[in-house]
Amino acid sequence: MPILFFLLFLCCPIWADINTPISVVDDTQQTITLTHTAQRVISLSPAITEMVYAVGGAASIQATVDYSNYPEQAQQLPVIGSYKALDIERIIQLQPDLIIAWKSGNPRQQIAQLKQLGFIVYMSEPRNFSDISHTLINLGKLLGTSVLAKQKAHSFQQQLQRLIQRYSRPEQTKKRVFIQIWNNPVMTVNQQHLISKVVTICNGENIFAHVSTLTFTPTLEAILHANPDIILSTGMEKYATQWLQQWQQWPLLTAVKKQQLYAIPPDYIVRHTPRILLGIQSVCKVLNPNI
Amino acid sequence: MSYYYPDKKYSLIPFFLLLLLLTLSSFLFSLLYGSTYISLDAFYSLLQGNATPLTHTLIYQLRLPRALTAFVTGALLSLAGVLMQALLRNPLADPYVLGLSGGSAFFALLAMLWGGSHFWITGSAFSGALLSTLLVFFLGKKQQQLPVSRLLLTGIILASGWGALISFIITITPPEKIHGMLFWLMGDLGYSYNKPLSLSYLILFFGLGYVLLLSRKLNIILWGELYAQSLGINSQAIHIQLLFLSSLFTASAITLAGSIGFIGLIIPHTIRLLIGSDHRFLLPASMLLGGSLLVIADTLARTILSPQQLPVGILTALVGIPVFLYLLNKS
Numbered sequence: 001m002p003i004l005f006f007l008l009f010l011c012c013p014i015w016a017d018i019n020t021p022i023s024v025v026d027d028t029q030q031t032i033t034l035t036h037t038a039q040r041v042i043s044l045s046p047a048i049t050e051m052v053y054a055v056g057g058a059a060s061i062q063a064t065v066d067y068s069n070y071p072e073q074a075q076q077l078p079v080i081g082s083y084k085a086l087d088i089e090r091i092i093q094l095q096p097d098l099i100i101a102w103k104s105g106n107p108r109q110q111i112a113q114l115k116q117l118g119f120i121v122y123m124s125e126p127r128n129f130s131d132i133s134h135t136l137i138n139l140g141k142l143l144g145t146s147v148l149a150k151q152k153a154h155s156f157q158q159q160l161q162r163l164i165q166r167y168s169r170p171e172q173t174k175k176r177v178f179i180q181i182w183n184n185p186v187m188t189v190n191q192q193h194l195i196s197k198v199v200t201i202c203n204g205e206n207i208f209a210h211v212s213t214l215t216f217t218p219t220l221e222a223i224l225h226a227n228p229d230i231i232l233s234t235g236m237e238k239y240a241t242q243w244l245q246q247w248q249q250w251p252l253l254t255a256v257k258k259q260q261l262y263a264i265p266p267d268y269i270v271r272h273t274p275r276i277l278l279g280i281q282s283v284c285k286v287l288n289p290n291i
Numbered sequence: 292m293s294y295y296y297p298d299k300k301y302s303l304i305p306f307f308l309l310l311l312l313l314t315l316s317s318f319l320f321s322l323l324y325g326s327t328y329i330s331l332d333a334f335y336s337l338l339q340g341n342a343t344p345l346t347h348t349l350i351y352q353l354r355l356p357r358a359l360t361a362f363v364t365g366a367l368l369s370l371a372g373v374l375m376q377a378l379l380r381n382p383l384a385d386p387y388v389l390g391l392s393g394g395s396a397f398f399a400l401l402a403m404l405w406g407g408s409h410f411w412i413t414g415s416a417f418s419g420a421l422l423s424t425l426l427v428f429f430l431g432k433k434q435q436q437l438p439v440s441r442l443l444l445t446g447i448i449l450a451s452g453w454g455a456l457i458s459f460i461i462t463i464t465p466p467e468k469i470h471g472m473l474f475w476l477m478g479d480l481g482y483s484y485n486k487p488l489s490l491s492y493l494i495l496f497f498g499l500g501y502v503l504l505l506s507r508k509l510n511i512i513l514w515g516e517l518y519a520q521s522l523g524i525n526s527q528a529i530h531i532q533l534l535f536l537s538s539l540f541t542a543s544a545i546t547l548a549g550s551i552g553f554i555g556l557i558i559p560h561t562i563r564l565l566i567g568s569d570h571r572f573l574l575p576a577s578m579l580l581g582g583s584l585l586v587i588a589d590t591l592a593r594t595i596l597s598p599q600q601l602p603v604g605i606l607t608a609l610v611g612i613p614v615f616l617y618l619l620n621k622s
Contacts, residue, residue, distance in 0.1 A: 066465075084466050182467065184409070185474050185481055208598060217474065220481065221353055222326035222598030224345065239406075252348050 024138045027125040028103060034120065037144030038098035042091060045083045045102035047271035048124060049074050051132075052100065054274055055140045055149040062094050070267060070275070086110045092117065098142060100124060126272035128197065133157050136274075156274045163277065167202050167284045167291060174205040175287050178228035178255070181270075183235065183243040185217045194276065195234060195269050202284035204230070227253060230260040230287065234269055262286045303572055306565070310579040314362075317583035321358040321590040322350055326597045361480050361589040361603070362582035363491050364548045365558075369581025370498065371540035372555030373574055377509045378533040379443050385556035386541040389446030392550045393453025394423025395542065399549075400460045400472050412475075413546045420542035423449060428534060437530050477602030478551030480589050494543045498536060499578060505532065506570035513568070551604045554581050557611040564618045584611060 022034045041060045043049040049068040052061050058073060066082040068074045080094070081087040083105045091099070096119060101111050103125035115121050122142065124135055133153035140149020177199050181187050189196050191209035199206050207226040208218060231253075233243045240263030247256050255261060264286070268279035284291070323329050329337075329346060336342055337350055371386035378384070386392070398419030402412045431437060431445040461472060474481075502509075512519045512526045519526045544551070558581040562573055588606035595601065 082466065085462070182470065184471050185479065187470065211598060213599060216599045217470075217481075218598045219326055219593045219600045221349055221593070224348060224353070225326050226598075227345075250348070252344055 022141055022144075024122070024141050026123045026138070027131070027135075028123045030123065032120060032122050032142070034098065034142060038142050040094065040096045041098045041100065041143065042080065042094060042096040043068070043100050044086065044106050045124075046070070047126075047273050048100045048102060049077075050271060050273040050275065051124075051135060051139055052143070054152055055136055055143060056145040057139065057143045060143050062096060063090070086114075088113060088117075091119070098122060100139070127192075129160055129276070130157075132272050132274065132276065135272075152274065156277070159277050160280075163280050163284065164201055167288055169203050169288075169291075172203060174203055175229045176207050176226070177204040177287070178207050178223055178226070178231045180231060180233040180235070180243060181215065181266075183233075183239065183246070186220070186223075187215055188218050189215050194272060195232075195279075198269060198276070198280050198283050199232070199287070201280055202287040204283075204287045224250060224252060228255050229258070230262065231255045232283065232286065233261070233263050234266040235263060236266060237263070303566060307572075307576065307579075310576060310583075314579050314583045314586075317586040317590075318358055318362075321361070321586050322354050324590055324594050325349065325354060326594070357480055357589065358586050360491075360547050361585040363495055364480070364544045364551065365554055365585025366495055366578040366582035367491070367498075367540040367544040367547075368551065368554040368585075369558040369577040370495075370502065370574060371537040371544070372581075373559045373570070373577050374502065374533045374537040374540070375555065376559055377513060377570070378530055378537065379439055380513065381439075381443060382560065383556075384443070385552075386537060386544070387550070387552065387555070388450065389427050389442070390423045390450035390453050391420045391538055391541045392545065392552075393450045393457065394426075395419035395545045396476060396550050397453050397456045397460065398422075399475060399545075400457060400464075403468060403472055403475070404460060404464055416549075417542045417546045420538060420545055423453070424534065424538035424542075428531075435527075437527060437534075439530075442530075442534075474602050475549040476604075478549045478604035478607070480548045480592075480603055481600065491543045491547055494539060495578075498540060499574065502536060502574055503571065505529065506574055509533075509570040510568075548603070551585070551607055553604075553607045553611050554585060557615045558584065561615055561618055564621075 022037065024032050026032050039060055040062045041052060041057060042062055043052055043064045045065060046068040049061070049064045050070050053071050053074060061077065063078040063080045064074060065086070066079055068077065068079070078090075078094070080090040083102060084107060086106065088110060091114065099114060099119050099121045101121050101123050103123045111121060111123075122138070126132060126135060133156050136149050136153040136156065137146070140146040179188050179195050179199065181189060181195070188208050189206070190211045190213060191197070191200070191206055192214055196206040196209060207223075207228050231244065231247055233240050235243045244261040244263060247253065247261055250256055264279065264282055268275055268282060323331070323334060327349070329349065333342065333346055334350075337346055368386055372384075375384040375386055375388065376382060379388075395416040396419070398415035399412050402415040407415070426449055427442065427446050428437075430449075431442040433441060461469065464472065508524050508529055511522055511524055512529055516526045541555075559573065559577045562576045562580060566572055566576060585603070585607060588610050589603045591610070592603040592606045593600045
């Protein structure tokens, strides 16, 4: 008899988890309320797809958008368009009970339309590393996988702190880095971009940190004048070498003289997901070969 | 020759001297200004052969080739504009009205979508422009004649067709490639340093010479076909030459700098408002003004928001339109 009571006591929180309404506040400060844990989730960005899998949502996720290439299972999911152009009809057909959107990436009007149609939309807009852990925790609550999500968030924070401490060298002069995110035209980012923040953790300094636009086309002149110590390209593997090769025609650049031209896989470094730790590791290794 | 405007020949000398001065100043402006200002002193010591390697690279490898490309592009577009307006006897005609830019843009974007190299992109832009011209020519032709209104209508319809195809390409393009496409569509001189200019120089040089030889006939066909015929001029043959020369000029300009609007429309009209429409003077003056305007616009495009750069097409519009409206109002 006591054992039975004990079992009942154990199952109650789970039972409660399913039936009491769940409320979380999303990145636009809207309260999202679900009557039960989400069973049919649609992700509207490749990064969100990664996050859903990270909190153990493999069973709940029903569909995603183009380029959702990680984890590998995600590649089998139905695709409802690209993050910039959603197929609303497909979304309606799939009858999701939760849509996780990317505020600055998804078309605003389509998101408004989805809300109007009565779908519950969680807006995600991660801006820094700590947003990754709070999004993990929020998604865990919505998907009913809080325990795992909290674990993931905690271990992410721990590993992040470890990396920050490992590479923190305030006494050293910072290496000046040019971050190339695209070629033809050459494009770079300012300090608000995730990649630039990774470079900062790794003891580097983005040469265009203080420009007001998040991503922009710098003049070649400005790059030559700023004379970076290192050029990091985040092109896809098949292009990156070709991009970096083009810098060889400017031997004036310190980065070219010392052959400090490196490619970082873009997936590691442009998505706000726990995989950013891999990005931090690879950038830090390049910037600090001795640590 | 001079029976058209007997007094013009010599009274225009100061005007052309001013244009030459403008051209030289535009070059000086583009050489001194950029992400960093190079002082006249530094520039002088560069000419004497003792400058820092950075200044040397900035001037000789970046700014000078870029200014030359801008000049040649602007000059080609203005000439093409004059020819198109003569061909279509329509003040709204510009190098792009017959769908040339549309055709070349479609093929260039297609090459970008498939990840083609620079060579492929410019090559397809050039072939697109020529293909578009041939289409206009063969579709617009009627019983061995090339009626102007039919030509214009065919061109405009083809242009909207290309426009639809361009929108289609942009829709199916992965988002990260779109920026490059938009930059190309608005004109971009950022890659001047590794483009072979020599062919464009030749086209500009011989093209200008050839159209100057045609200029008297151009003046005459503007009075109408009957009038031209009565003077023994075969206006059909001139029309065909005009169509192909303007296409060649436009295609070479597109190959150099993507698609840049407004120059071909605004420059010839500005010159007409200033000195009249005698093609003997209109052609070289348009070339000089168009070239310098693009040099100035490009320098602004890379300095205003430095270290960011803007597509030069935005600046040609911003610089060209107020000047043009002012002149139009004054005339």
